[in-house]
Amino acid sequence: MFALCDVNSFYASCETVFRPDLKGKPVVVLSNNDGCVISRSAEAKAFVVMGEPYFRQKEAFRRHGVTAFSSNYELYADMSDRVMTTLEEMSPCVEIYSIDEAFCDLSGVRNCKDLTEFGKEIRSTVLKRTHLTVGVGIAQTKTLAKLANHAAKKWQRQTGGVVDLSNVDRQRRLLAVVPVEDVWGVGRRISRKLNAMGIKTALDLSEQSTWVIRKHFNVVLERTVRELRGEPCFELDEFAPEKQEIVCSRSFGDRVTEYEQMRQAICYYAARAAEKLRGEHQHCRFISAFVKTSPFSLNEPYYGNSASVKLLTPTQDSRDIINAASKCLSRIWKEGHRYQKAGVMLGDFFSQGVAQLDLFDENAPRKNSGLLMDILDQLNAKSGKGTLYFAGQGIKPQWQMKREMLSPRYTTRYCDLLLVR
DNA sequence: TCTGGGGTCCTAGGACCC
Protein backbone atom coordinates (compact mmCIF):
# COMPACT_ATOMS: atom_id res chain seq x y z
CA MET A 1 0.00 0.00 0.00
CA PHE A 2 1.10 3.51 -0.84
CA ALA A 3 0.04 6.88 0.50
CA LEU A 4 0.65 9.92 -1.65
CA CYS A 5 0.85 13.05 0.48
CA ASP A 6 1.05 16.44 -1.12
CA VAL A 7 0.74 19.97 0.16
CA ASN A 8 -2.24 21.98 -1.07
CA SER A 9 -1.26 25.00 -3.18
CA PHE A 10 2.26 24.58 -1.85
CA TYR A 11 4.04 27.81 -2.84
CA ALA A 12 1.01 30.01 -2.17
CA SER A 13 0.47 28.29 1.19
CA CYS A 14 4.11 28.84 2.21
CA GLU A 15 3.58 32.56 1.68
CA THR A 16 0.35 32.73 3.70
CA VAL A 17 1.88 30.84 6.62
CA PHE A 18 3.90 33.97 7.30
CA ARG A 19 1.16 36.39 6.33
CA PRO A 20 -1.84 35.30 8.39
CA ASP A 21 -3.62 38.44 7.24
CA LEU A 22 -3.85 36.80 3.79
CA LYS A 23 -5.49 33.55 5.01
CA GLY A 24 -8.76 32.98 3.16
CA LYS A 25 -7.80 35.50 0.50
CA PRO A 26 -6.69 34.99 -3.09
CA VAL A 27 -2.90 34.62 -3.26
CA VAL A 28 -0.68 33.59 -6.17
CA VAL A 29 3.03 32.91 -6.68
CA LEU A 30 4.77 33.83 -9.93
CA SER A 31 7.59 32.08 -11.80
CA ASN A 32 11.04 33.66 -12.16
CA ASN A 33 11.04 37.17 -13.61
CA ASP A 34 7.45 37.41 -12.38
CA GLY A 35 6.53 35.66 -15.63
CA CYS A 36 3.69 33.17 -15.13
CA VAL A 37 1.37 32.05 -12.36
CA ILE A 38 2.72 28.81 -10.89
CA SER A 39 0.69 28.47 -7.68
CA ARG A 40 -2.75 29.65 -6.56
CA SER A 41 -4.51 29.57 -3.21
CA ALA A 42 -7.97 27.94 -3.24
CA GLU A 43 -9.57 31.38 -3.21
CA ALA A 44 -7.57 32.47 -6.26
CA LYS A 45 -8.51 29.47 -8.41
CA ALA A 46 -11.81 31.01 -9.54
CA PHE A 47 -10.27 33.92 -11.42
CA VAL A 48 -6.60 33.12 -11.98
CA VAL A 49 -5.39 30.91 -14.82
CA MET A 50 -2.51 28.60 -13.93
CA GLY A 51 0.52 28.91 -16.20
CA GLU A 52 -0.71 32.10 -17.83
CA PRO A 53 1.54 35.19 -17.91
CA TYR A 54 1.19 37.66 -15.09
CA PHE A 55 1.01 40.74 -17.31
CA ARG A 56 -2.13 39.39 -18.94
CA GLN A 57 -3.89 38.84 -15.63
CA LYS A 58 -2.68 41.89 -13.74
CA GLU A 59 -5.91 43.76 -14.33
CA ALA A 60 -8.05 40.86 -13.05
CA PHE A 61 -5.78 40.57 -10.01
CA ARG A 62 -6.40 44.20 -9.17
CA ARG A 63 -10.17 43.80 -9.54
CA HIS A 64 -10.36 40.75 -7.28
CA GLY A 65 -7.79 41.84 -4.75
CA VAL A 66 -5.31 39.04 -5.55
CA THR A 67 -1.95 39.31 -3.78
CA ALA A 68 0.98 38.19 -5.96
CA PHE A 69 4.42 37.05 -4.78
CA SER A 70 7.65 36.50 -6.71
CA SER A 71 8.86 32.95 -6.15
CA ASN A 72 11.03 32.52 -3.08
CA TYR A 73 12.57 29.09 -3.55
CA GLU A 74 14.73 29.31 -0.48
CA LEU A 75 11.59 29.56 1.62
CA TYR A 76 9.80 26.74 -0.19
CA ALA A 77 12.78 24.40 0.05
CA ASP A 78 13.01 25.04 3.76
CA MET A 79 9.29 24.44 4.33
CA SER A 80 9.51 21.32 2.18
CA ASP A 81 12.24 19.94 4.46
CA ARG A 82 10.01 20.40 7.47
CA VAL A 83 7.11 18.56 5.82
CA MET A 84 9.32 15.69 4.62
CA THR A 85 10.98 15.28 8.00
CA THR A 86 7.56 14.90 9.59
CA LEU A 87 6.50 12.28 7.04
CA GLU A 88 9.74 10.38 7.56
CA GLU A 89 9.12 10.27 11.28
CA MET A 90 5.63 8.89 10.83
CA SER A 91 6.18 6.36 8.07
CA PRO A 92 8.82 3.61 7.77
CA CYS A 93 9.72 4.30 4.14
CA VAL A 94 9.32 7.57 2.25
CA GLU A 95 10.08 8.52 -1.34
CA ILE A 96 10.33 12.26 -1.79
CA TYR A 97 8.81 12.66 -5.22
CA SER A 98 8.89 16.44 -5.63
CA ILE A 99 9.21 19.58 -3.53
CA ASP A 100 5.67 19.13 -2.20
CA GLU A 101 4.87 15.43 -2.60
CA ALA A 102 6.00 12.13 -1.13
CA PHE A 103 4.96 8.51 -1.42
CA CYS A 104 4.86 6.64 1.89
CA ASP A 105 4.99 2.85 2.12
CA LEU A 106 2.07 1.71 4.26
CA SER A 107 2.48 -2.07 3.98
CA GLY A 108 3.47 -2.36 7.63
CA VAL A 109 1.12 0.30 8.94
CA ARG A 110 -1.85 -1.63 7.59
CA ASN A 111 -1.54 -4.38 10.18
CA CYS A 112 -1.84 -2.13 13.18
CA LYS A 113 -3.88 0.86 12.11
CA ASP A 114 -6.87 1.91 10.08
CA LEU A 115 -5.39 3.55 6.99
CA THR A 116 -7.82 6.47 6.86
CA GLU A 117 -7.09 7.17 10.51
CA PHE A 118 -3.39 7.11 9.76
CA GLY A 119 -3.93 9.54 6.89
CA LYS A 120 -5.71 11.90 9.25
CA GLU A 121 -2.86 11.66 11.73
CA ILE A 122 -0.41 12.64 9.01
CA ARG A 123 -2.56 15.62 8.13
CA SER A 124 -2.94 16.91 11.65
CA THR A 125 0.74 16.44 12.54
CA VAL A 126 1.97 18.25 9.43
CA LEU A 127 -0.55 21.02 10.05
CA LYS A 128 0.53 21.41 13.65
CA ARG A 129 4.22 21.59 12.80
CA THR A 130 4.21 23.64 9.63
CA HIS A 131 0.77 25.27 9.27
CA LEU A 132 0.52 23.58 5.89
CA THR A 133 -2.35 21.33 4.80
CA VAL A 134 -1.64 18.04 3.02
CA GLY A 135 -3.98 15.83 1.04
CA VAL A 136 -3.54 12.05 1.44
CA GLY A 137 -4.44 9.42 -1.17
CA ILE A 138 -4.10 5.73 -0.27
CA ALA A 139 -4.13 2.74 -2.64
CA GLN A 140 -2.23 -0.38 -3.71
CA THR A 141 -0.38 1.24 -6.62
CA LYS A 142 1.25 4.62 -7.04
CA THR A 143 -1.03 5.59 -9.91
CA LEU A 144 -4.13 4.76 -7.87
CA ALA A 145 -2.72 6.60 -4.85
CA LYS A 146 -2.25 9.65 -7.07
CA LEU A 147 -5.84 9.33 -8.16
CA ALA A 148 -7.03 8.97 -4.56
CA ASN A 149 -5.09 12.09 -3.69
CA HIS A 150 -6.74 13.89 -6.59
CA ALA A 151 -10.13 12.95 -5.13
CA ALA A 152 -9.11 13.96 -1.61
CA LYS A 153 -8.32 17.43 -2.90
CA LYS A 154 -11.33 17.75 -5.16
CA TRP A 155 -13.82 16.74 -2.48
CA GLN A 156 -11.89 18.02 0.50
CA ARG A 157 -14.93 18.83 2.61
CA GLN A 158 -16.66 15.46 2.15
CA THR A 159 -13.46 13.41 2.52
CA GLY A 160 -11.63 15.38 5.18
CA GLY A 161 -8.67 15.44 2.81
CA VAL A 162 -7.99 11.68 3.06
CA VAL A 163 -9.16 9.03 0.58
CA ASP A 164 -8.48 5.32 1.06
CA LEU A 165 -9.01 3.52 -2.22
CA SER A 166 -8.28 -0.04 -1.12
CA ASN A 167 -11.92 -0.99 -1.64
CA VAL A 168 -12.43 -2.18 -5.24
CA ASP A 169 -15.99 -0.84 -5.60
CA ARG A 170 -14.87 2.55 -4.45
CA GLN A 171 -12.01 2.37 -6.94
CA ARG A 172 -14.39 1.71 -9.84
CA ARG A 173 -16.73 4.52 -8.84
CA LEU A 174 -13.88 7.01 -8.71
CA LEU A 175 -12.27 5.82 -11.96
CA ALA A 176 -15.61 6.27 -13.73
CA VAL A 177 -15.84 9.99 -12.90
CA VAL A 178 -12.19 10.98 -13.44
CA PRO A 179 -11.38 12.20 -16.96
CA VAL A 180 -8.48 10.32 -18.52
CA GLU A 181 -6.32 13.47 -18.71
CA ASP A 182 -6.23 13.60 -14.91
CA VAL A 183 -4.46 10.23 -14.69
CA TRP A 184 -0.78 10.35 -13.67
CA GLY A 185 1.34 9.75 -16.79
CA VAL A 186 -1.32 10.86 -19.26
CA GLY A 187 -0.43 14.27 -20.65
CA ARG A 188 -2.01 16.54 -23.23
CA ARG A 189 -0.86 14.69 -26.33
CA ILE A 190 -1.82 11.23 -25.18
CA SER A 191 -5.18 12.27 -23.74
CA ARG A 192 -6.09 13.89 -27.06
CA LYS A 193 -5.34 10.66 -28.88
CA LEU A 194 -7.16 8.57 -26.26
CA ASN A 195 -10.22 10.80 -26.47
CA ALA A 196 -10.28 10.38 -30.23
CA MET A 197 -10.33 6.62 -29.68
CA GLY A 198 -13.36 7.03 -27.41
CA ILE A 199 -11.39 6.51 -24.20
CA LYS A 200 -12.68 9.31 -21.99
CA THR A 201 -12.42 8.25 -18.33
CA ALA A 202 -9.83 6.58 -16.14
CA LEU A 203 -12.15 3.56 -16.05
CA ASP A 204 -12.20 3.39 -19.88
CA LEU A 205 -8.40 3.42 -19.89
CA SER A 206 -8.12 0.73 -17.22
CA GLU A 207 -10.34 -1.56 -19.34
CA GLN A 208 -8.19 -1.40 -22.48
CA SER A 209 -6.24 -4.46 -23.51
CA THR A 210 -2.58 -3.97 -22.73
CA TRP A 211 -1.39 -5.04 -26.18
CA VAL A 212 -3.66 -2.52 -27.94
CA ILE A 213 -2.23 0.23 -25.75
CA ARG A 214 1.29 -0.97 -26.37
CA LYS A 215 0.71 -1.07 -30.10
CA HIS A 216 -0.84 2.40 -30.36
CA PHE A 217 1.26 4.04 -27.65
CA ASN A 218 4.17 2.57 -25.65
CA VAL A 219 5.14 0.52 -22.61
CA VAL A 220 4.91 3.54 -20.35
CA LEU A 221 1.18 3.87 -20.90
CA GLU A 222 0.78 0.09 -20.68
CA ARG A 223 2.19 0.27 -17.16
CA THR A 224 -0.28 3.01 -16.31
CA VAL A 225 -3.14 0.77 -17.47
CA ARG A 226 -1.87 -2.08 -15.30
CA GLU A 227 -1.46 0.21 -12.31
CA LEU A 228 -5.03 1.46 -12.70
CA ARG A 229 -6.14 -2.17 -12.43
CA GLY A 230 -4.26 -2.54 -9.18
CA GLU A 231 -1.20 -4.31 -10.57
CA PRO A 232 1.89 -2.51 -9.24
CA CYS A 233 4.50 -1.59 -11.85
CA PHE A 234 6.30 1.20 -9.98
CA GLU A 235 8.11 0.56 -6.74
CA LEU A 236 8.86 2.94 -3.93
CA ASP A 237 12.30 4.47 -4.56
CA GLU A 238 13.44 5.51 -1.14
CA PHE A 239 16.86 6.63 -2.26
CA ALA A 240 17.13 9.16 -5.04
CA PRO A 241 19.13 7.69 -7.93
CA GLU A 242 22.26 9.51 -9.02
CA LYS A 243 21.60 12.40 -11.34
CA GLN A 244 22.28 11.96 -15.06
CA GLU A 245 22.38 15.62 -15.97
CA ILE A 246 22.50 19.05 -14.40
CA VAL A 247 20.97 22.11 -16.03
CA CYS A 248 21.41 25.70 -14.99
CA SER A 249 19.41 28.16 -17.05
CA ARG A 250 17.48 31.34 -16.52
CA SER A 251 15.46 33.89 -18.45
CA PHE A 252 16.88 37.40 -18.32
CA GLY A 253 15.15 40.28 -16.56
CA ASP A 254 15.94 42.43 -19.60
CA ARG A 255 16.86 41.14 -23.05
CA VAL A 256 20.59 40.62 -23.60
CA THR A 257 22.07 42.05 -26.78
CA GLU A 258 25.77 42.29 -26.03
CA TYR A 259 28.28 39.48 -26.17
CA GLU A 260 30.05 40.52 -22.98
CA GLN A 261 26.78 40.39 -21.02
CA MET A 262 25.99 36.96 -22.39
CA ARG A 263 29.48 35.71 -21.65
CA GLN A 264 29.07 36.78 -18.04
CA ALA A 265 25.71 35.03 -17.77
CA ILE A 266 27.07 31.80 -19.27
CA CYS A 267 30.03 32.01 -16.93
CA TYR A 268 27.69 32.37 -13.96
CA TYR A 269 25.51 29.41 -15.03
CA ALA A 270 28.62 27.30 -15.61
CA ALA A 271 29.94 28.13 -12.15
CA ARG A 272 26.57 27.29 -10.55
CA ALA A 273 26.32 24.04 -12.52
CA ALA A 274 29.86 23.07 -11.43
CA GLU A 275 28.90 23.75 -7.82
CA LYS A 276 25.83 21.52 -8.14
CA LEU A 277 28.00 18.85 -9.78
CA ARG A 278 30.35 18.79 -6.79
CA GLY A 279 27.32 18.68 -4.53
CA GLU A 280 26.48 15.38 -6.24
CA HIS A 281 30.09 14.19 -5.83
CA GLN A 282 30.37 13.74 -9.57
CA HIS A 283 32.71 14.60 -12.42
CA CYS A 284 31.40 15.36 -15.89
CA ARG A 285 32.63 14.97 -19.43
CA PHE A 286 29.81 16.55 -21.37
CA ILE A 287 29.30 20.33 -21.24
CA SER A 288 26.95 22.35 -23.38
CA ALA A 289 25.65 25.90 -23.55
CA PHE A 290 22.55 27.28 -25.24
CA VAL A 291 21.08 30.68 -26.06
CA LYS A 292 17.67 31.63 -27.42
CA THR A 293 15.48 34.57 -28.22
CA SER A 294 11.87 34.75 -27.07
CA PRO A 295 9.66 32.18 -28.80
CA PHE A 296 6.70 34.51 -28.27
CA SER A 297 7.85 37.64 -29.98
CA LEU A 298 6.21 37.87 -33.39
CA ASN A 299 8.08 40.79 -34.88
CA GLU A 300 11.62 39.50 -34.59
CA PRO A 301 13.10 36.31 -36.04
CA TYR A 302 13.57 33.44 -33.60
CA TYR A 303 17.08 32.21 -33.00
CA GLY A 304 18.02 29.39 -30.67
CA ASN A 305 21.14 27.25 -30.75
CA SER A 306 23.37 25.09 -28.60
CA ALA A 307 26.89 23.72 -28.76
CA SER A 308 28.65 21.11 -26.68
CA VAL A 309 32.04 19.66 -25.94
CA LYS A 310 33.12 16.26 -24.75
CA LEU A 311 36.22 16.39 -22.55
CA LEU A 312 38.71 13.56 -22.68
CA THR A 313 39.01 13.51 -18.92
CA PRO A 314 36.01 14.09 -16.61
CA THR A 315 36.25 17.22 -14.48
CA GLN A 316 34.62 18.88 -11.50
CA ASP A 317 36.70 22.03 -11.68
CA SER A 318 34.70 25.23 -12.23
CA ARG A 319 37.53 26.63 -14.34
CA ASP A 320 37.36 23.76 -16.83
CA ILE A 321 33.59 23.95 -17.00
CA ILE A 322 33.56 27.74 -17.45
CA ASN A 323 36.21 27.41 -20.16
CA ALA A 324 34.26 24.80 -22.05
CA ALA A 325 30.94 26.64 -21.75
CA SER A 326 32.51 29.90 -22.96
CA LYS A 327 33.94 28.13 -25.99
CA CYS A 328 30.50 26.73 -26.74
CA LEU A 329 29.02 30.21 -26.53
CA SER A 330 31.51 31.63 -29.00
CA ARG A 331 30.38 29.02 -31.52
CA ILE A 332 26.68 29.85 -31.32
CA TRP A 333 26.62 33.59 -30.62
CA LYS A 334 24.99 35.64 -33.35
CA GLU A 335 25.09 39.40 -33.22
CA GLY A 336 21.88 41.37 -33.63
CA HIS A 337 19.42 39.31 -31.60
CA ARG A 338 17.60 40.21 -28.38
CA TYR A 339 18.31 37.15 -26.27
CA GLN A 340 15.74 36.08 -23.69
CA LYS A 341 17.33 33.02 -22.13
CA ALA A 342 20.56 31.06 -21.87
CA GLY A 343 21.86 28.09 -19.95
CA VAL A 344 24.52 25.48 -19.33
CA MET A 345 24.05 21.73 -19.19
CA LEU A 346 26.36 19.04 -17.78
CA GLY A 347 26.18 15.32 -18.45
CA ASP A 348 28.11 12.06 -18.85
CA PHE A 349 28.94 11.75 -15.18
CA PHE A 350 31.70 9.75 -13.52
CA SER A 351 32.20 9.15 -9.82
CA GLN A 352 35.43 10.08 -8.10
CA GLY A 353 38.36 7.96 -9.13
CA VAL A 354 36.49 5.94 -11.71
CA ALA A 355 37.58 7.99 -14.70
CA GLN A 356 40.35 6.75 -16.93
CA LEU A 357 43.04 9.34 -17.66
CA ASP A 358 43.68 9.86 -21.33
CA LEU A 359 47.18 9.39 -22.67
CA PHE A 360 46.73 12.06 -25.34
CA ASP A 361 44.78 14.65 -23.34
CA GLU A 362 46.47 18.02 -23.73
CA ASN A 363 44.73 19.46 -20.69
CA ALA A 364 46.39 17.62 -17.87
CA PRO A 365 44.31 17.61 -14.66
CA ARG A 366 44.94 20.77 -12.66
CA LYS A 367 47.06 20.48 -9.59
CA ASN A 368 45.16 20.54 -6.26
CA SER A 369 41.93 21.12 -8.13
CA GLY A 370 39.82 19.20 -5.63
CA LEU A 371 41.28 21.07 -2.70
CA LEU A 372 40.69 24.45 -4.28
CA MET A 373 37.10 23.63 -5.19
CA ASP A 374 36.46 22.41 -1.64
CA ILE A 375 37.61 25.71 -0.23
CA LEU A 376 35.53 27.63 -2.76
CA ASP A 377 32.39 25.68 -1.88
CA GLN A 378 32.98 25.82 1.84
CA LEU A 379 33.47 29.57 1.82
CA ASN A 380 30.34 30.14 -0.19
CA ALA A 381 28.34 27.77 1.99
CA LYS A 382 29.44 29.48 5.18
CA SER A 383 29.35 33.12 4.21
CA GLY A 384 26.51 33.01 1.73
CA LYS A 385 26.30 32.47 -2.01
CA GLY A 386 28.54 34.72 -4.06
CA THR A 387 31.17 35.42 -1.43
CA LEU A 388 33.83 34.09 -3.76
CA TYR A 389 33.15 34.07 -7.49
CA PHE A 390 34.83 34.07 -10.85
CA ALA A 391 35.82 37.34 -12.47
CA GLY A 392 34.16 36.19 -15.68
CA GLN A 393 30.75 36.47 -14.03
CA GLY A 394 31.16 40.24 -13.94
CA ILE A 395 30.73 42.56 -11.01
CA LYS A 396 27.47 44.28 -11.83
CA PRO A 397 25.36 41.87 -13.85
CA GLN A 398 22.70 43.60 -15.93
CA TRP A 399 21.12 40.32 -16.99
CA GLN A 400 19.75 39.26 -13.61
CA MET A 401 16.10 38.34 -13.17
CA LYS A 402 13.29 40.44 -11.84
CA ARG A 403 11.67 39.57 -8.53
CA GLU A 404 9.68 42.62 -7.64
CA MET A 405 7.28 41.05 -5.15
CA LEU A 406 9.63 38.88 -3.15
CA SER A 407 8.69 37.95 0.41
CA PRO A 408 11.30 38.25 3.20
CA ARG A 409 13.56 35.34 4.13
CA TYR A 410 11.25 34.23 6.93
CA THR A 411 12.83 30.91 7.76
CA THR A 412 16.40 31.29 6.55
CA ARG A 413 17.20 34.57 8.24
CA TYR A 414 15.65 36.03 11.30
CA CYS A 415 12.17 34.60 11.82
CA ASP A 416 13.15 30.97 12.42
CA LEU A 417 11.75 31.08 15.93
CA LEU A 418 8.24 31.29 14.54
CA LEU A 419 8.36 27.68 13.48
CA VAL A 420 10.66 26.08 15.97
CA ARG A 421 7.93 25.47 18.47
C1' DT B 1 7.29 45.79 -22.73
C1' DC B 2 6.14 41.69 -20.27
C1' DT B 3 5.43 34.23 -21.26
C1' DG B 4 9.78 29.27 -15.61
C1' DG B 5 13.17 25.83 -14.49
C1' DG B 6 14.71 21.24 -13.89
C1' DG B 7 14.35 16.66 -14.61
C1' DT B 8 13.22 11.38 -16.41
C1' DC B 9 12.19 7.56 -19.63
C1' DC B 10 11.48 5.42 -24.15
C1' DT B 11 12.02 4.73 -29.15
C1' DA B 12 13.82 4.76 -33.74
C1' DG B 13 17.52 5.02 -36.66
C1' DG B 14 22.34 5.11 -37.84
C1' DA B 15 27.04 3.52 -37.24
C1' DC B 16 29.60 0.00 -36.14
C1' DC B 17 31.09 -4.89 -34.71
C1' DC B 18 31.73 -10.05 -35.86
Added chain:
DNA sequence: TCTGGGGTCCTAGGACCC
Protein backbone atom coordinates in the same frame (compact mmCIF):
# COMPACT_ATOMS: atom_id res chain seq x y z
C1' DT C 1 20.30 -13.72 -61.30
C1' DC C 2 21.74 -13.90 -56.77
C1' DT C 3 24.38 -10.15 -51.43
C1' DG C 4 22.95 -12.65 -43.87
C1' DG C 5 22.06 -12.57 -39.16
C1' DG C 6 22.66 -10.95 -34.81
C1' DG C 7 24.14 -7.75 -31.83
C1' DT C 8 25.73 -3.05 -29.17
C1' DC C 9 26.19 1.81 -28.55
C1' DC C 10 24.98 6.47 -29.32
C1' DT C 11 21.96 10.34 -30.40
C1' DA C 12 17.92 13.08 -31.27
C1' DG C 13 13.37 13.74 -30.53
C1' DG C 14 9.10 13.13 -28.24
C1' DA C 15 6.49 12.25 -24.41
C1' DC C 16 5.81 12.85 -19.52
C1' DC C 17 6.39 14.75 -14.46
C1' DC C 18 6.62 18.58 -10.76
